[in-house]
Amino acid sequence: MSRVDLAEKRDEILQTIRDAAIAEFAAHGFSGASTQGIAARAAITKNRLHYYITSKDDLYADALRYIVALWDEMFHGIDMTQGPEPFLREYISRKLHHVLAHPEIARMFTAEIMRGAPVLQGLWQPAREATLRAAQVVEGWVEAGLIRPIDPILLQMHIWALTQHHALHSVETVFMLGLSNEAELDPDRLTEEIVALVLNGLRPQ
Amino acid sequence: MSRVDLAEKRDEILQTIRDAAIAEFAAHGFSGASTQGIAARAAITKNRLHYYITSKDDLYADALRYIVALWDEMFHGIDMTQGPEPFLREYISRKLHHVLAHPEIARMFTAEIMRGAPVLQGLWQPAREATLRAAQVVEGWVEAGLIRPIDPILLQMHIWALTQHHALHSVETVFMLGLSNEAELDPDRLTEEIVALVLNGLRPQ
Amino acid sequence: MSRVDLAEKRDEILQTIRDAAIAEFAAHGFSGASTQGIAARAAITKNRLHYYITSKDDLYADALRYIVALWDEMFHGIDMTQGPEPFLREYISRKLHHVLAHPEIARMFTAEIMRGAPVLQGLWQPAREATLRAAQVVEGWVEAGLIRPIDPILLQMHIWALTQHHALHSVETVFMLGLSNEAELDPDRLTEEIVALVLNGLRPQ
Amino acid sequence: MSRVDLAEKRDEILQTIRDAAIAEFAAHGFSGASTQGIAARAAITKNRLHYYITSKDDLYADALRYIVALWDEMFHGIDMTQGPEPFLREYISRKLHHVLAHPEIARMFTAEIMRGAPVLQGLWQPAREATLRAAQVVEGWVEAGLIRPIDPILLQMHIWALTQHHALHSVETVFMLGLSNEAELDPDRLTEEIVALVLNGLRPQ
DNA sequence: GATGAATGAGGGTTCATTCAT
DNA sequence: TATGAATGAACCCTCATTCAT
Numbered sequence: 001m002s003r004v005d006l007a008e009k010r011d012e013i014l015q016t017i018r019d020a021a022i023a024e025f026a027a028h029g030f031s032g033a034s035t036q037g038i039a040a041r042a043a044i045t046k047n048r049l050h051y052y053i054t055s056k057d058d059l060y061a062d063a064l065r066y067i068v069a070l071w072d073e074m075f076h077g078i079d080m081t082q083g084p085e086p087f088l089r090e091y092i093s094r095k096l097h098h099v100l101a102h103p104e105i106a107r108m109f110t111a112e113i114m115r116g117a118p119v120l121q122g123l124w125q126p127a128r129e130a131t132l133r134a135a136q137v138v139e140g141w142v143e144a145g146l147i148r149p150i151d152p153i154l155l156q157m158h159i160w161a162l163t164q165h166h167a168l169h170s171v172e173t174v175f176m177l178g179l180s181n182e183a184e185l186d187p188d189r190l191t192e193e194i195v196a197l198v199l200n201g202l203r204p205q
Numbered sequence: 206m207s208r209v210d211l212a213e214k215r216d217e218i219l220q221t222i223r224d225a226a227i228a229e230f231a232a233h234g235f236s237g238a239s240t241q242g243i244a245a246r247a248a249i250t251k252n253r254l255h256y257y258i259t260s261k262d263d264l265y266a267d268a269l270r271y272i273v274a275l276w277d278e279m280f281h282g283i284d285m286t287q288g289p290e291p292f293l294r295e296y297i298s299r300k301l302h303h304v305l306a307h308p309e310i311a312r313m314f315t316a317e318i319m320r321g322a323p324v325l326q327g328l329w330q331p332a333r334e335a336t337l338r339a340a341q342v343v344e345g346w347v348e349a350g351l352i353r354p355i356d357p358i359l360l361q362m363h364i365w366a367l368t369q370h371h372a373l374h375s376v377e378t379v380f381m382l383g384l385s386n387e388a389e390l391d392p393d394r395l396t397e398e399i400v401a402l403v404l405n406g407l408r409p410q
Numbered sequence: 411m412s413r414v415d416l417a418e419k420r421d422e423i424l425q426t427i428r429d430a431a432i433a434e435f436a437a438h439g440f441s442g443a444s445t446q447g448i449a450a451r452a453a454i455t456k457n458r459l460h461y462y463i464t465s466k467d468d469l470y471a472d473a474l475r476y477i478v479a480l481w482d483e484m485f486h487g488i489d490m491t492q493g494p495e496p497f498l499r500e501y502i503s504r505k506l507h508h509v510l511a512h513p514e515i516a517r518m519f520t521a522e523i524m525r526g527a528p529v530l531q532g533l534w535q536p537a538r539e540a541t542l543r544a545a546q547v548v549e550g551w552v553e554a555g556l557i558r559p560i561d562p563i564l565l566q567m568h569i570w571a572l573t574q575h576h577a578l579h580s581v582e583t584v585f586m587l588g589l590s591n592e593a594e595l596d597p598d599r600l601t602e603e604i605v606a607l608v609l610n611g612l613r614p615q
Numbered sequence: 616m617s618r619v620d621l622a623e624k625r626d627e628i629l630q631t632i633r634d635a636a637i638a639e640f641a642a643h644g645f646s647g648a649s650t651q652g653i654a655a656r657a658a659i660t661k662n663r664l665h666y667y668i669t670s671k672d673d674l675y676a677d678a679l680r681y682i683v684a685l686w687d688e689m690f691h692g693i694d695m696t697q698g699p700e701p702f703l704r705e706y707i708s709r710k711l712h713h714v715l716a717h718p719e720i721a722r723m724f725t726a727e728i729m730r731g732a733p734v735l736q737g738l739w740q741p742a743r744e745a746t747l748r749a750a751q752v753v754e755g756w757v758e759a760g761l762i763r764p765i766d767p768i769l770l771q772m773h774i775w776a777l778t779q780h781h782a783l784h785s786v787e788t789v790f791m792l793g794l795s796n797e798a799e800l801d802p803d804r805l806t807e808e809i810v811a812l813v814l815n816g817l818r819p820q
Numbered sequence: 821g822a823t824g825a826a827t828g829a830g831g832g833t834t835c836a837t838t839c840a841t
Numbered sequence: 842t843a844t845g846a847a848t849g850a851a852c853c854c855t856c857a858t859t860c861a862t
Contacts, residue, residue: 006824029316035854036852048826113374115232116376151398153381157381162363165369169366197360252843252846253844436729440647458847520784570780587768587769608812609816610763824860828856836849
């Protein structure tokens, strides 16, 4: 095999491992996840897994970094200059589509926060800055009378909560709606419901 | 010690153990939690812990049953006959106060759902029935023109999402708001924000 | 079993484990020693061993502390006021008898020093002070004309070398002398040889 | 590259590997040494190391053979016909200079003996014969009245002990003398001390 | 000649649990 | 009621080595 092919194959297996790791960490948390379980999800032996990773800790941190970068990229380039409606519609739609397609990603993220975010703490300063920048735009909307006065940071948290929820609790939603499995959760329908709730919730009185 | 005192003392220690277990399961999930860790949180030895419990699995299931009962009780007796506003205000307030006072309870619950709810599945049929009953009331409000048309089950999920979030992601909220610790999260203020968002979000157009 | 008996039994097994550990560490060094090997020497299972110790590192450090204390005690109370001859005779005799009876102790000690004494370094300040005190006595002998001028610290190192050697290299000595096993190494005869060499070596000219 | 150059390069790397191996075996013993560690000391990859060696066992045995040959060569050609003084001076000086320049060699040798000399046992018959030949010369000196009666084999052991010690325990000597590092151990000064001790120790009375 | 991939064995340690008293 | 002892399984990881290019 040529050097390029080898590198490609290596990247491929590393990707497989990361996906498997995210799924395992999402289901069992950091300490509950086993490298055995990750290997099984990646369909390789535990020995082979340990050939490719340096440690469980590193694999975990790498996966978290990957998730943070992914979400950074997911929201990249949404236009906030056209006012609240198109922005919120686009933002919520993107988040919901992503979260329903890859619920494990959201779950691992929340599991890390639930245990106190020991690893994430070193990674989310940029997220805070983005949140503060978005808050300023929201405050502009308030001043322009486009939406009613509101805490611009809590608003973001709440949108996050509404969308994240459908990844974390999808089995519950499926059960309550009487569906047969998660695949039946329609991201477009959920987007409509949440956009309507939030947009109406922000209407100036 | 009299027989009664002994029974009291036993109940006391069992309560301590359950609290410790919930905290440990919340932080590390089922497989990540260790009986050692639970014993440490309860300030007893591992040997003593195993004297009082039958197994880790049972302790886990007991704790979940306790949580389900707790939430059932928490929402007991809220008056739905006075229309949406007083109901939502009371419901959201109760949930938020409870969740900020005992975030571990919410976290353990979500952790169980995130791993597929293997234990909870056998316990939440009553919750579904309550949800369906509440949905009928909500539909009555819609028909009476008190609120705009909306999916009454998703509405409940979303209220749940908004409140639950502040238990799951409190360290994130604290970080984003620039607070110094979770104790500074004010349940009344959060109640106001969420009630306002939901009530406005439901206003008939 | 009464509490006292239990404590006794515990001390007994801890002693057995320490002896086994010293033998294993002596033969294979710290990293080469295996808890499996230690357990085998102590005639217990690896699981049982790990019930009694906290870690390999701690067991190693404990064993070293034990050795240091043992040697401190071994030389306790030798009279240096009667001049060089009785002192050297007593000192060398004690060291040789001990070292031939427990060569593993000397070997573990030397193995630790050979790898740079990472653990011992924190323990031998008292030994240095004792060495300096002894050096002053030796200098008194020189001034009194009892022995020829000599470096009093190197003298102690060399006596240490001569005696320690018979623990470290006993299999070589046995081979060179054509003996059949270590038991045939006679501590009294070795004492005579070494005392004669050193005493003559110190004679004033 | 020509065939000769290739062979040279191969010898070079084999030498590097052997040096690295001796250092690793000296510090950690046979079982404690890792091929990873040896590769690191030789500044090559573990894969490359295993390309050049057949096994850890063989590498170990080769290194020991090399050491035995080295010491054989080290003492080659010392004149024993001029009586004890020039011989002892030369012998001790050579040994000390070598041992302080390459303490790892002495350490690996002693570590092998300390674990029972399983490999060395097959290699040191020649050393025994040399020892016996030297013993005869010493006995000649005794008969000629040049030195006092003494066990000629133990004498050799003791000289060995005195010199070997400064390789094995150099960190201890450095500590006791209050030096800052091993480089400050002066082989000429140590030679003087030891030669004086031994020569005086052998003086006829 | 050299290097990435892979693997079975074993390393130290923690796990939930049972036993004995 | 309570606690020390003990154990088999599993934990993460490193080991020396072999295979395939």
